[in-house]
């Protein structure tokens with residue numbers, strides 16, 4: 001795939017004489033604001049050169065908001081990637097299948113087994129070709145090498161079809177296989193049962209047939225893919241491709257003040273505070289060491305000691321939770337280490353893009369920070385921030401109706417959580433932060449050295465981050481369809497005014 005050699009990784013260094021520098025010059029100072037800005041984003045930086053076929057986009061748009069892709073028909077991609085909530089869900093940790101409502105109103109309706117263990121990632125510019133990995137830990141990833149065909153490392157291994165166009169398409173295979181996100185719990189529906197047996201191909205086949213069974217979807221499929229002539233030719237690869245095409249268009253966002261600066265080379269477009277913030281970001285505060293390029297990410301993984309709240313990914317070696325509560329579950333989220341097994345990757349997470357970062361809170365891989373400024377302050381002295389972090393201050397939506405794992409292995413099943421175990425279950429949310437040993441492991445992995453900034457400088461840095469907001473990203477609810485080919489109500493619900501904005505071809 002030609003896109004692998006992305007030009008985004010190369011930085012053009014522009015020397016800018018901004019307003020602040022002009023002031024400095026007037027004041028007789030010789031210093032000039034010199035900010036090594038990246039080059040602007042262009043259509044060719046995106047999959048399909050930024051223009052996927054409208055028939056593909058329209059199909060993907062319907063699928064993205066359609067609960068038809070969930071086992072119990074109760075959650076869509078859009079529930080957690082809400083175009084009115086910064087393309088996330090506005091929560092530190094979301095409630096997946098079994099929940100009702102959106103944003104801070106989301107609550108459990110049906111019994112669930114736990115929280116989604118990580119913060120829902122924003123999808124801004126996710127169709128950029130420079131994305132070579134997906135998820136906080138990059139577990140879906142293009143492998144380097146001189147392969148003629150694209151090789152994608154992924155949790156399903158060889159079960160994943162091998163002719164996919166890229167990691168964004170590959171990513172769409174996974175939310176539907178997660179019991180907690182979209183599939184549902186064992187015994188609830190055939191997709192959940194297949195998820196329980198880790199029979200992912202069965203899930204993908206069932207979903208493809210389910211979608212193709214709706215006449216309108218089948219017609220849209222035929223329109224988008226010329227090779228499809230009968231319903232049994234529809235595969236999950238078609239669904240995933242359409243979702244990728246839609247996300248490429250839907251979440252492209254490059255009309256911020258910052259973009260205007262990149263296009264004109266005029267830093268003076270920004271307020272003096274934001275100009276000073278840019279100077280710090282690209283200079284003394286060293287943010288651009290990792291938040292580099294037009295997307296403000298190096299796409300690499302770094303451990304910066306962000307506190308962990310919630311149940312974690314269940315991968316660590318710590319058994320204290322099990323011993324103390326009798327409830328199964330390992331509570332650490334060791335980040336990139338889960339993928340590579342390399343101790344250098346312990347607690348490392350992929351550098352997030354900072355585009356529209358003002359809108360994407362709570363911040364950090366577990367949503368530990370609900371103020372952008374606190375997230376910035378954390379970087380300036382991670383170890384102190386980590387030790388001062390109080391998990392009691394984080395608001396997580398209560399999980400009302402809970403199921404617990406009854407047994408392991410082939411007899412795995414779920415039973416209601418006895419009232420007496422409730423408190424033990426809830427302790428999971430703050431377990432890692434309450435254990436000095438686990439906190440220490442996170443602290444030890446940190447790679448950032450403290451950078452002392454004044455209060456004014458921190459304020460200016462945040463002002464600069466605010467210039468990364470594209471006003472059109474505040475509310476993109478016009479993309480949500482009013483009616484879906486499945487007949488299910490879209491999630492989130494569409495505004496009534498949407499009727500005429502998107503016409504189905």
Ligand code: HEC
Nearest residue numbers: 076077080096118119120121134135136137171172175181
């Ligand atoms: C229950 C909430 C939930 C649902 C439903 C959901 N996601 Fe996500 N999404 C997340 C979370 C949480 C992550 C980060 C997971 C991780 O790193 O382990 C994520 C990550 C992603 C990413 C990776 C972004 C990046 O920067 O690497 C993409 C793309 C994405 N989701 C698209 C989708 C699509 C498409 C669907 C529907 C098929 C979907 N999501 C359904 C919560 C959800």
Ligand code: HEC
Nearest residue numbers: 285286287289290302306349350351352363364365375379
């Ligand atoms: C060593 C690389 C590195 C440097 C330098 C760095 N960051 Fe980060 N940044 C990260 C990583 C990695 C994360 C995600 C960490 C996590 O969630 O565990 C992150 C997260 C963030 C977030 C939260 C984004 C979100 O969507 O949750 C913000 C805001 C941020 N950084 C701003 C800054 C600023 C401002 C600076 C300069 C003061 C900076 N970063 C310097 C690597 C870095």
